[in-house]
Structure formats: C-alpha cells, structure tokens
Amino acid sequence: MAHKLVIVESPAKARTIGGYLGQGYVVESSIGHIRDLPQSAADTPAKIKDKPWGRLAVDVDHGFEPYYVVPRDKRAHISKLKSLLKDADELYLATDEDREGEAIAWHLLDELKPKGIPVKRMVFHEITKPAIQAAAANPRELDMDLVEAQEARRILDRLYGYEVSPVLWKKVMSGLSAGRVQSVATRLVVDRERERMRFRLASYWDLEGTFDAGSKHEQRMFPARIHSVDGARVARGSDFGPDGLLKSSAAGKVVHLDRSRAEALAAGLEDTTYEVRSVEAKPYRRSPYAPFRTTTLQQEASRKLGMSASVTMSVAQRLYENGFITYMRTDSTTLSDAAVGAARAQVRELYGAEYVPDAPRVYASKVKNAQEAHEAIRPAGDTFRTPAQTGLTGEQFRLYELIWMRTVASQMKDAVGQSVTIRLGGRAQTPAGGPGEDVVFSASGRVITFHGFLKAYVEGTDDASTAKDDAETRLPALEEGDAVSAASVTASGHETKPPARYTEATLIRELEEREIGRPSTYASIIGTILNRGYVYKKGTALVPAWLAFSVIRLLEEHFPRQISYEFTAQMEDVLDEIAAGRKERNTELAEFYFGSGDVEGLKKLVDELGEIDARELATFPVGDAESGIHLRVGRYGPYLEGPDDDGTAFARRANVPDDLPPDELTVAKAKELLANPAGEEIALGSHPETGLEVVAKNGRFGPYVTEVLPEDAPKNAKPRTGSLFKSMSLDTVTLDDAVKLLSLPRVVGAAEDGEEITAQNGRYGPYLKKGSDSRSLASEDQLLSITLDEALKIYAQPKQRGRAAAAAPLKELGNDPVSGQPVVVKAGRFGEYVTDGEYNATLRKEDSVESVTIERAAELLAERRAKGPAKKAAKKGAKKTAAKKTTKKSAAKKTTKKAAAKKS
C-alpha cells in the first residue's frame, strides 16, 4: 500500500513523530547531512581531482560550483530512503527549519530524485501531536534562498579552511589547521594569555572590622569593610588597571592605602566608637533563569557536575534518544505551551500555588543569530517526570535532574527581599593621641523574604569568590544615629589578580556571545583545538601552547580580516541577506575569495605569502629586549636561547617543559632553565682511556652518549658523541657500549689504493666510507665487527642504486598488459606500492597486498603513467615538490609562481 514518506533529521525524532502521524505515514530520518564536499583526497571523485581547484572541490572560477559526494557511511542509508520512496505517493521533507535543515531537504530532493509524486516541505518547532499534525496539514515550498545561504556558508568555510591550513603546513608545522571558528577560538585563548603576561599586580590594603550592635539586637555582630578616609573612598581591586596602576577614572578620587598606612589607621581606631551615618534599604528582586539551551546546559553541567562539554552532550544524547528530554542541540529558550503547562503544574504540586506566577513566563532568545529550530532543552512530554520517577541512575540521572529543576524553576515566581547598606563613621586618633582622620566603614546585607524560584534552582558561578544568587547576609536592624562599637579592626592586604584563563564552559559562552559556532559544534571546537596541540588543559583551565602563539601571530599578521573577532558576525549578516534574497551567493563568495574594492581576497593573501619568515614568526622575546633571551617554537617543541657564559648572544639553549604555561615563563624562570640546560644526563662512568666522564642523553636526533670535556679544555674542542644503536636504550646502556660508540667512526683498514675505509653511523643508518664513496651497511653491529675483507667485498660490488639491498618483492603479480614488464608489490618508505620497474604506484587505502591483483595493479600503473614520467613531471610537479621541501625553510618563490600560473 502506498504511503507518505516523511524525512526528518534524527532517528529519535522519527520514532516520536511516526507515533503522532499514525497510519499512512512512514517516517524516516536523514541522520543529519547526507551529502557534503569531499572531506579528503580519497573521497574526491577522480574527474575533479586533477582540476586546479580539485582539492577544494569548489570550482572557484565558475560560479563557486560545489562538488558534493555522499560519504561512504551514508550510501546504504540513501539506498534505504530510495527504496522507501518507491512505494511512496508523497514526500515530506521535514528537516529542521533553519539554514542547515533547509539545505538537507534540498540535498535529499536532489539525491533521491522523486519521480512524479508531490514533494512538500514540512516544518515544526516543537514535537507535540497538535504541532506535528498542523505541520503535516500546512506544508510549504523549499526555500531556495535559504539553501543558497547555507551553501555560501559551507563554501566559505571550505575555502577558508583548505586555503589557510596549507599555509600553516608550509610555515609552521605539517598537519595543522585553520578555520573560521577554531582559529578565533584559539585566538581568544592566546589573547587571554597575553593579557596575563602583560598583567602587573597591584597591592592595596584595607581595614576589616567586626562590629557589635549591642545586646538589644538579636543579630549582634556583623562584618564591615573600610569605605572612606576623610571623605575619600579607599581604593579597591577594581580601581586598578592591568598595568598595576590606579585607573585614570579613580586617580585623584580614591586613597590608596599601603601596609603602614593601613596598620597605623587600625591602631588609631582602637578606642573609637562609631555612629551609624546612614542606612539604605533597597528592594531585592531576581527573576528565574531561562530554560537551558546547549551552551547554558554545558556551562551548568560543568560548574555543578564537573562534566566536560563533550560528556554533557553524549549523556544528553542518551537522554534524548530514550525520550527523557527534548533535543539537546538548540539555541532556543522557548518552551511549548504543553511544557509551560507541565512546569506550572509541577511547581504547584511541589512548592504550592503561591510559587506559580499569574501568567506563564516567556523567554525571548538572547542569542542574536539564533535559528530557533527547536525548543529549549527540557524534560520531554506533556507532563514532567520527576527524577525519581525516571528510574535513571548515575550521570544521566544527575543531568536529567539539572534540566528538570531548571525548567521547573523557569516557571516560578521571582525571589524578593531586601538589600541593605549601612555606613558607620568614627574618628581615628593620631599616635600622639590627637584627633586623626574621619573613617567610614560599610556593611552590606541581603535578606530574601520570598525565595520563589531560588527554592528550586540556583545557578552556579565560575569564580568561587562570587556570591551565589541565594546568598544571604543578615545585618542588625540599625538606625541612623545609633552607636556601635568595634570588636576588632584589622588591616588586611590584597593583590589584584590577572584575568582568569578560559575553561571549556567559559570559552563556549564567549564564542556564543560572539556568534561563533553552532550548538552542534561547541563541544567539538574544544576537541579540535586540543587535538591540534594549540591548547592544553591544566585542571579545567585552557592554556595555549606556544605553537598557538606562532599560528595566531601568522594569522593576525597575514589574515587580519579572517581572524578578526567580528568576521563571523559579519558573515552571519551577509548570510541573512542572502537568505532574504537581497544579496547573491556568488557575489559575496567572490568578494571573500577574490576580493573587491578595499577588501583583499583570501586567494591573493595566500598567493602572496612568500616573504613570511617562519623563523621570525616562531621567535618570542622573553621579558624585554635587554633580557637577551628569546623563546623559539621548534619542530620538537619550544626552547629558549640566551647568552652563554662568555656572553655570546643566543648561544645557550634549553628546553621549556611542555606543561609550563606561557605566562609563567618570566625572565627569572628562563634564566633558571638556561642555567640547567638539556634533559637528564645519565652518568655512565669515566672513559678507561681518556678518563673523561661519559654520559648518555636524549637529544635532537634521539638518545646518544657523549664525553664531558674538562673545564680547561680549549674553547673549540668538541666532545666525541655517538648515537645509541637501535638495539640499545638509555635505561640499559653501559659504559662498555658507550666506549664502543665513541670509538666510531672506526677505521676498518686501507683499500688497495691506500685509501682508508671507515665505518660510521649516519643520517640514513650505518655505512662505510672510502673517500667520497659510501656504502650502506645492513646492521649497526657491523660498524664494530666488519673486517677489511668484508668491507672490500662490499666495495667490489657496483654501487646500489636506490635503496641499498633492494628488498625482495612482497608479491609477484605477473606482467603488465601495457609495458609487458613483470609487476611486483614492494614495501617502501611511504608504504606498499606496485612497480613495473619504470613506474611506481602507491597502493590506495582500499587496497592491500593480499587483495591486489594484476588488473588492479595495471589500473594503478596506468593512472600513474598518465601523470607522466617521474622526472619529466618535474615541470608540473616542481612547484609541488618545492613546496614540500621548503617546509622547514622558506617557500618564497613557489607560491608567487603558482599565483601567476593560476591567474592566466
């Protein structure tokens, strides 16, 4: 029997909706996007691979046409949808009503290609039976402007990521990445660390007193803090800037107490009695927090349950799939009518009718670019289950409880009370007993008379020193003119603190406020910058690695527009214009990529990067220039360079521990590190012949042994060194081993022509050397054991071309149909490959030595041949090769040439 096929995005949603729509409908899910730009070279169709823009899969020269593929893991699912469509007499595309959802609907249409049946776009914002039935009855058309906006977003992100990342590979390190979102996230963390590094603390003092209101008062003792001296307010932390100086707004108006002044004042106040100068009472009122959206859930789960963003999301996913909560990736704080009713009913039941506001509370979204395709995150259903009724346990229980409490509290009355500020005045005495300064103390209190929502839910704080919303401080009921005595007055010192590092939760909140990233990606953004090594966690704090300083500096200097904090927000505005049909996708992409007017295009920036000095980029002064110390980010991590004992500039080096936060690398710390360079030295004993101390260390090229030269050795004398053999390790190496290693290079003997043959270890392993003629050895042990006879035998052989003893083929396949040459599979430096003697072709991911046949090999070789001979390919491939070789140095010429070639 024919049915109507409804496609939504999520399987869990499909199940629920299926129940609401009933017979005649088949509800399936797309499981998110079904097509995308190819993610890697392996997924890129052969027909576009060789195009100049093949790597991008976007034809930048012809209308930015994207080339989409169905990812491997989605193919089976697409087949399933197609077969369901065969028996359908109507297709409803019911993906989310936002930019991405509209695009998914269009991709479904374009991929499934329904024939001769009506196709409708169905949208809803809450999953309740009436909402779904109404949506099915009132479909609309696909909004192609919205789809265009999504494509623009997708293509822009691709161009940004896939053009800028390779710049980093060339200039900083292979495998790095840049992107619209991750780079700004990294920049936030780096900028915060820079603030901390620039920060200078200020110290200031004040007086804290405990006062006694007298026996009439039930609440007798209360604390107060100094407020002013002779009418001038006493400086507090917020009066100081990050430079450690009083802010200009405070200068001249406040009095900055130092220790001696504060202590003198305290002493002068010993016998003082005070009078109440003023009592100021203000009503206190607090409204409930909005129901959870993705970011606020992540923050509270972090503060209260100690869950990382990714753990929170996976626990929430399980709750969602099992029908306990609504969808967890949302930027909306809206509750459906049913949810509001359920929350209010629950409030009445649990706390009583006096806690239920007269009218339901409505929460408008605070998020500017909110797409509002879903509800807030709340308990599922038309009536809420209490946590105890769910039968949940562990993390799921705790997260459900959090969501439930927050939702219920959001439909409760305000908390009300009073806040009171009391000022007490008294006169200090000078040491001589004369009248000193007039001193005012201030005490503040808060009393909550009706807790309202706070009874159910109090938001956590990121900073332990911040008072929670339900914190109360009671003060005695004093009146102006009352006399008060001090039980104690003490001077206390304080220091300003640098701005705190971001945590996962606070970084996510910052990104959301700046409209960067989406609910489905917040958790993974953190994962990306951690995985790339840009940032690491110290406790819950996110600390930037020096690598991030290098990368961000490059981006700031060469891609200022793209890395700006405003970039995404501006992009969102443009996308909205495209969605509204007021701007063109291609015009905007062209401006971004090729530039226009004042806007410099991305392509030009990338093409003209030749002059970037990678060394300069990775060098950071420690302290000011006078310190003579700088930090370098090398391939093996950060290291310091500073003056050696003779004062030679930057001659001494030392590693920087991986876990030393950048703001802790002070000049003093750097000097300490430079004074104790290198890693651990393992003393092996003294050399039986030279008497010199022999040590083993880990170095740039791996573990090695070396001698320690005496203090009085000539300055240019160099200690002998030798790499450990692969069979040895630092833990087990003996003095005996070390002596042998230090004896290398070993003179094996003289050849017939009188030239000396030596055996030594080198970059490519053990080898023999006779003048400029070298031969590889099979094993390191031969360095110590090979005899002159054996060496001469090796030299009697003609020099091996290529890899020394050509390894035996892994498999013989037969003859190639084209060249007629025998084809074999071999293992090489870059993996397994097939060769016919002239051409070599690496096996692809889908191939294996076992599975490869002569037919497959012929195919690979034919592909390889099509690219031309290895050496002749130099013309076309030279630039490519150059690019790779220059990873460590400069790629100046290569990029500009490429630019010229592409322009034509």
Next chain:
DNA sequence: CAGTGAGCGAGCTTCCGCTTGACTT
C-alpha cells in the same frame, strides 16, 4: 637543541555543521 653521505617511487594533512554508527566474546 649532538653535526652525519646517498639517491630516490608520494600522497596526504585541513574546514564547519548536520546526525548516529559500532567488528567481537
């Protein structure tokens, strides 16, 4: 960051946003 001689077969890394997979006893 210890300084050590060749010649030779590359291909790939990467973006942001949607959404769940899962090879086993």
